[in-house]
Amino acid sequence: MPEGPTLAQLGEGELIRRLGAFAPPGQFDDDAALLGAALLGGRPAGDPPLVLNTDVLVEDVHFSAATMGAADVGWRAAAANLSDLAAMGCRGAVGLTVALVAPGHTPWAWVEGAYAGMAELLGSHGGVLLGGDCSGGRQRLLAVTALGRLPAGGGPIRRGDGRPGDVLVSTGAHGISRLGLAVLRGEALPDLPAAGRERAIRAHRRPVPRFDAVAALGASRPAALDWRVAGCDSSDGLATAASCLAVASRCTALLSRSDLPLAAELAGQAQAEDWCLWGGEDFELVLALEPAWAEALVEQLEGARWIGRLVEPQPWGPLGWTEGGGPIASPTAAFRHFG
Amino acid sequence: MPEGPTLAQLGEGELIRRLGAFAPPGQFDDDAALLGAALLGGRPAGDPPLVLNTDVLVEDVHFSAATMGAADVGWRAAAANLSDLAAMGCRGAVGLTVALVAPGHTPWAWVEGAYAGMAELLGSHGGVLLGGDCSGGRQRLLAVTALGRLPAGGGPIRRGDGRPGDVLVSTGAHGISRLGLAVLRGEALPDLPAAGRERAIRAHRRPVPRFDAVAALGASRPAALDWRVAGCDSSDGLATAASCLAVASRCTALLSRSDLPLAAELAGQAQAEDWCLWGGEDFELVLALEPAWAEALVEQLEGARWIGRLVEPQPWGPLGWTEGGGPIASPTAAFRHFG
CATH class of the missing domain: 3.30.1330.10 (PurM-like, N-terminal domain)
Structure with missing residues (x-):
């Protein structure tokens, strides 16, 4: 008797979409x-x-x-x-x-x-x-x-609250957790100094929730602006986070290739850009903010940086490069929970 | 290299006790x-x-x-x-x-x-x-x-709030879930009519949380009494529930053998008393209350019944029979999560 698709055939994204149908509308959006x-x-x-x-x-x-x-x-x-x-x-x-x-x-x-x-x-x-x-x-x-x-002085951060014109900010560097995994697996990593190896291993094993960044976000809000911040964490990778924000906010996210928040330890590694975009598990926050607020946040929070912006939705998809336009290609071997 | 005990060697009770040490004092008590x-x-x-x-x-x-x-x-x-x-x-x-x-x-x-x-x-x-x-x-x-x-008009029910002199009340019959499991496993059950089999299977597969009993508890509180109720659910069995209440309240629980809340479907089954006491998964509430409140609750809530009382702690243990005194023997084959 045919039983329909298995979980592996559905994939995680479609599975979560179907499970969300058992919850109130919008409950699974964040x-x-x-x-x-x-x-x-x-x-x-x-x-x-x-x-x-x-x-x-x-x-x-x-x-x-x-x-x-x-x-x-x-x-x-x-x-x-x-x-x-x-x-x-x-x-x-x-x-x-x-x-x-x-x-x-x-x-x-x-x-x-x-x-x-x-x-x-x-x-x-x-x-x-x-x-x-x-x-x-x-x-x-x-x-x-x-x-x-939620703190008394701060509102929620929701994926769908972004608007065209918002600036995308990353609260820190990306790719170091994936680098740490490569070190632990004994993958070949030419020219990675011992101190960098240790930092990468620690980033992979001991990620830190960025409550400090949320506090800085609240403290840097210009008095003239109401609370409106879109965001999510980058546990599934920087590119996935930016793409999720864009989809939920009905925008396209443009990342600036020259402003990618590459972890310093990735210097010289062939996979640097891939791991920064798709490595995952860096547990930083990716936020979409009004430009004045973004500027104040980057000034106040060490390590935070401008990485791109939200624009009107583009026909080719939710995620692209600022330079030259067009989509960012996802790697072939994405992580699959249901293998 | 010796690694110390395994989880199976510790058993569930000792494991939970050790895990509770990572929480604030008393946090794992209920x-x-x-x-x-x-x-x-x-x-x-x-x-x-x-x-x-x-x-x-x-x-x-x-x-x-x-x-x-x-x-x-x-x-x-x-x-x-x-x-x-x-x-x-x-x-x-x-x-x-x-x-x-x-x-x-x-x-x-x-x-x-x-x-x-x-x-x-x-x-x-x-x-x-x-x-x-x-x-x-x-x-x-x-x-x-x-x-x-918690509802605005009702306080918490805690395991440790019982006192000697409290009456023990069960919100319903026990043993029917275990009977349902026996039916589903095809165990020999002489003289169990078809309707009883169906009720037992349903009780096993579709237990009901007793929110209605908590509402009746609130509604039956005599005006002269402050909120003080000890209790827990009987998911691990009626005897275990009574024993947990007694230990947490530093009392001994005496169950009246002639008032055991035997499910009617157990009539004629050799294991009736064992399954009522130790079968588990009936998901009723076992409560310890001042006698006047217990009386009002039993009057108001259909199926609720007097099953015994709390007394000063006895040297032989936390759980015994009202008739004749002395501990209630636990069966040899208790359910083990880490088998």
Whole structure:
């Protein structure tokens, strides 16, 4: 009997689109769920909305023992979730719950290390362990849900709030996490000095949620401008982030090739541009802002830079180069969750 | 090199105790996490607290294709989470997030069925799908996180709020879910009529979170009594629930053998008492209340019944029989998550 498509045949994007049909309209549009007064019923309208986000990290899909210790896995699981809160406009987390699944033969020492890594991230970036569940299973995984709240003085950051004319800002360099993975896999990387290798490994294992960038965003808002910021995090890559913003905002994103936020450690590497655009897991924020606000933010936040702009939607697609126009080609081997 | 104990060697109880050390003191004491004003920072103190709960359902651990269809799996995953919200005193859910993990060869039809089952439960008991994540993995599983809030007129239900002299009340009969599992596994069940088989199967596949019982609890509170209710849900079995309440409240729970809340369908089955006490997954609430409140609740809520009381802690343990005293023996083959 024909059963229709499998998840691998659908692919992650189409799967998420179909799952979104079980949620209220628009609920799946952003990095995380915004819980406004309407969803929370009796809460006073002036109370800052809550933000809820779930991310799952699966062994041999998102991490492997070859490239990460237990504490790195825990740190990353928490950091990835908190990064999504930052991408929604939160400046910190209330805390998180963790569903741990692992085979019965898993050493307690591994679980202890993973929770210590989560606790280390929470200790330095805010939030506490709130609760969770655990179960046996064939494969180690952590499903983490983080709860945050918008600051009283700042609104939400939504993917669809961009407009033609907005400037695109990246809060930091890209490609270093992918470089770290290459180091850990023993790929050939000519002329990469030892200090650069160490920085790249650390960036891959210990990403940092950019709550500081959200605080700088709030502090740099020109008094004349209302709150309107589009953005998402770059966990799936800089190009994907810019493209998502553009699609949700019904614009095209033009990136300036000469202003690509290449990590300094990528200098001399053949894959530098590919890894900057498509490497993923840098967990920076990609924002679309009015030019005056963008300028103030770049001035105030070290490492933040101008990377392009939003324009009216172009017939050839949501993502292109400023120089010469035309789409940015995506690499052939994109990461697939359902392999 | 010795790595110390494995998760199977620790067992679930000791694992949760150790994981609780990574959370603030007391944070792991209840069925779910209570987020009061202190955790949420700037929220007004009078605002009803939020409740957050995570439960994971793993294929071949919590469910199997032999006993449940996809829609049953989704329903149960959502119901188990909402039951924990009810056990904390919520009368409904804001909604939930879902982390879906499944092999790439999983048919979309199975995932669609599971989400339809969740949507059906939410549609009839309140709450919406808020967000989530998905990933490939070796085994199907759903890690669900539910968010609820306490009603304005009702306080929290906590495991540790019981006192000697409290009456134990069960909101319904026990053992029918385990009976349903026996039917589905084809175990020998003499003299079980067809209608009873159907009710047992339905109880196993489609448990209901007892938000209605929490509403009745609030409505039946005698005006002279302040809010103080201890309780938890009976997902791990009636005896385990009573024992947890007793331990957290530093009491001993005495169950009355002649008042055991045996499901009517268990009549004539040799395992009736065992399944009532230890079968699990009935998702009723077990509450400890002042006698006057307990009496009013039993009068108001159909199916609720007096099952025993809390007394001063006894040297032989937290759980015993009213008749004759002495501990209730636990069966040899308890369910183990890390088997």
